[in-house]
Amino acid sequence: MSIRHALLALLSEGPKYGLQLRQEFESRTGEVWPLNVGQVYTTLQRLERDGLVESEGSGGAGPQNAFTITSTGSDELNVWLRTPPDVVPPPRDELVIKVLVAMRVPGVNLPDLLQAHRRHLVQAMQEYTHLKSDIAEGEVELSLVVDSELFRIEAIVRWLDTTEARLKRLPARTASQGPTATPRVHRKIAGVRR
Amino acid sequence: MSPAVELRQVSKVHGSGPTEVHALREVDLSVRSGELVAVMGPSGSGKSTLLTIAGTLEEPTSGDVIIAGHQLSRLSRNDRARLRRRSIGYVFQDFNLLAGLTAVENVSLPLELDGVRAKVAQAAAMEVLAKLGLAERATRYPDELSGGESQRVAIARAVVGERRLLLADEPTGALDSLSGEAVMRLLRLASRDGVAGVVVTHDAQLASWADRVVFLRDGRVVDQTAPSPGPESLLAPGAKR
Numbered sequence: 001m002s003i004r005h006a007l008l009a010l011l012s013e014g015p016k017y018g019l020q021l022r023q024e025f026e027s028r029t030g031e032v033w034p035l036n037v038g039q040v041y042t043t044l045q046r047l048e049r050d051g052l053v054e055s056e057g058s059g060g061a062g063p064q065n066a067f068t069i070t071s072t073g074s075d076e077l078n079v080w081l082r083t084p085p086d087v088v089p090p091p092r093d094e095l096v097i098k099v100l101v102a103m104r105v106p107g108v109n110l111p112d113l114l115q116a117h118r119r120h121l122v123q124a125m126q127e128y129t130h131l132k133s134d135i136a137e138g139e140v141e142l143s144l145v146v147d148s149e150l151f152r153i154e155a156i157v158r159w160l161d162t163t164e165a166r167l168k169r170l171p172a173r174t175a176s177q178g179p180t181a182t183p184r185v186h187r188k189i190a191g192v193r194r
Numbered sequence: 195m196s197p198a199v200e201l202r203q204v205s206k207v208h209g210s211g212p213t214e215v216h217a218l219r220e221v222d223l224s225v226r227s228g229e230l231v232a233v234m235g236p237s238g239s240g241k242s243t244l245l246t247i248a249g250t251l252e253e254p255t256s257g258d259v260i261i262a263g264h265q266l267s268r269l270s271r272n273d274r275a276r277l278r279r280r281s282i283g284y285v286f287q288d289f290n291l292l293a294g295l296t297a298v299e300n301v302s303l304p305l306e307l308d309g310v311r312a313k314v315a316q317a318a319a320m321e322v323l324a325k326l327g328l329a330e331r332a333t334r335y336p337d338e339l340s341g342g343e344s345q346r347v348a349i350a351r352a353v354v355g356e357r358r359l360l361l362a363d364e365p366t367g368a369l370d371s372l373s374g375e376a377v378m379r380l381l382r383l384a385s386r387d388g389v390a391g392v393v394v395t396h397d398a399q400l401a402s403w404a405d406r407v408v409f410l411r412d413g414r415v416v417d418q419t420a421p422s423p424g425p426e427s428l429l430a431p432g433a434k435r
Contacts, residue, residue, distance in 0.1 A: 111411065115409060115411070115416060115417050116417075118409070118417075119407075119409065119417050119419055121398070122234070122398055122401060122402060122407050122419055123407075123419045123420065125398055125399065125402035126402045126404070126407065126419060128402070129399075129402040129403050133379065133382065133403070150399055150402070151399075153398075154398050154399050157398040158398070161396070164236070165236065
C-alpha cells in the first residue's frame with residue numbers, strides 16, 4: 001500500500017498538518033490500517049525532498065508545519081490513481097504449492113486437505129461478514145475494505161471448489177506414477193515460468 | 195429446549211439396483227431457534243434433498259426428522275401437513291410468488307389457507323412487510339417489484355404467523371450482490387427474532403452470513419465451521435476497531 005500517495009490524496013484537498021494527516025488516513029481507510037506518526041513525518045520529508053509537497057513552516061516535518069501539495073505532486077497523484085495495480089500473482093502462491101505438492105504425497109486424502117483449507121477460509125469470511133453486518137450505513141470506507149477482503153477470500157474458496165471438481169474427474173492414479181504429462185515447452189503464465 | 199429441527203442418521207436413496215443413488219448418508223444435523231445455519235456443498239452433494247427432508251416435503255429412506263419436538267414418522271399425514279403449514283417457511287431462488295396476488299396477499303395467503311380470517315391474516319402480513327421495509331410496496335403485484343423486493347416478500351411469507359423454521363434454497367442466486375446482501379441481512383434478522391434458519395448454497399459469501407457452516411460432500415456431512423470468534427481477530431495489532 002502506498003502511504004506516499006494516500007498522503008498526496010489527502011493534501012489534494014488543501015494544506016494539512018502531520019497529525020491531521022494521520023487521523024484522516026485512518027478514518028478514510030476504515031481504520032483498518034493503523035499508521036504511526038513517525039511513518040507520516042518520514043513520508044512527508046521524502047515527499048518534500050522529491051518536490052511533491054511544500055512545507056509552509058520553518059522547514060522540517062514537526063507538528064507545527066502545514067504541508068501543501070505542489071503541481072508536480074498533483075500530477076504524480078493523478079498518474080498513480082490511474083495506473084492499474086500489478087495483477088501478476090505472487091511467484092509461489094503457498095496454497096497452490098501445497099495442493100500441487102500434496103498430489104504427489106502418498107497417503108494424503110486430497111478432498112480432506114482441500115476441505116481443511118476451505119473451512120479455514122469460510123471461517124475467516126464469517127468473521128468479515130460479522131464485521132460487515134455491524135457497520136453503520138455511513139461507514140462506506142470500512143464496507144469497501146471488508147468487501148474487498150471477502151471477494152479475495154471467496155476467490156480462493158472457488159479455486160478450491162474447482163480443484164476438487166477437477167480432481168474428481170481424473171481417473172484414480174497413485175503417487176508413484178509421477179506427473180500425468182511433462183510440459184514439452186516452458187510456457188509463461190502471467191509472468192510465472194512453468 | 196429442544197432444537198427447532200433435528201435430523202438423526204437421515205439417509206435418502208433414490209432408485210434401486212444399478213440406478214441407486216445415495217443422496218444423503220447418515221446425516222446428523224441439529225438447528226436451534228435463533229440460529230442460522232448454512233449448508234454448503236457442490237451440485238449433487240445432497241443439499242436440496244436435505245432441505246426438502248427437513249421441510250417435510252420428502253420422507254427419508256431411513257433415520258428420523260424431529261421438528262419442534264415432534265418426530266415426523268409418528269405423526270399422521272394430516273398432522274404432518276398442519277405442522278408444515280404452521281411451522282415451516284420456504285424461500286426459493288426464483289421467489290415463487292403468485293403473479294395474480296399483491297405482495298400483501300401473497301404473504302397473508304398461508305395464514306388464510308390455515309383458516310385465519312382474511313382481515314387478521316392481512317394485518318399480520320402488513321406487519322411483517324413493514325418490518326422488512328416493504329410497507330409501501332404491499333399493494334404491488336410481483337411483476338411490479340424488483341428481484342430484491344420479490345425475495346423480501348417471499349421471506350415475509352416464510353416468517354408470517356407462528357413459523358419457527360425457515361428453509362432457503364440458494365435465496366440470493368437470482369440477485370445482484372447488494373440485493374443478495376439485503377436478503378441475507380433479513381434472514382439473519384429473522385433468526386435473531388428466534389426463527390431457526392437453514393440456507394443451502396454453493397456460495398461462500400452467502401454461507402458466511404450464517405452462525406455455522408456445515409459442509410456436505412457426496413451426501414455426507416464432512417465438516418463444519420466453529421462458532422465465530424468475532425471480528426476483533428481480523429484486525430491488525432494496534433488497529434482501533
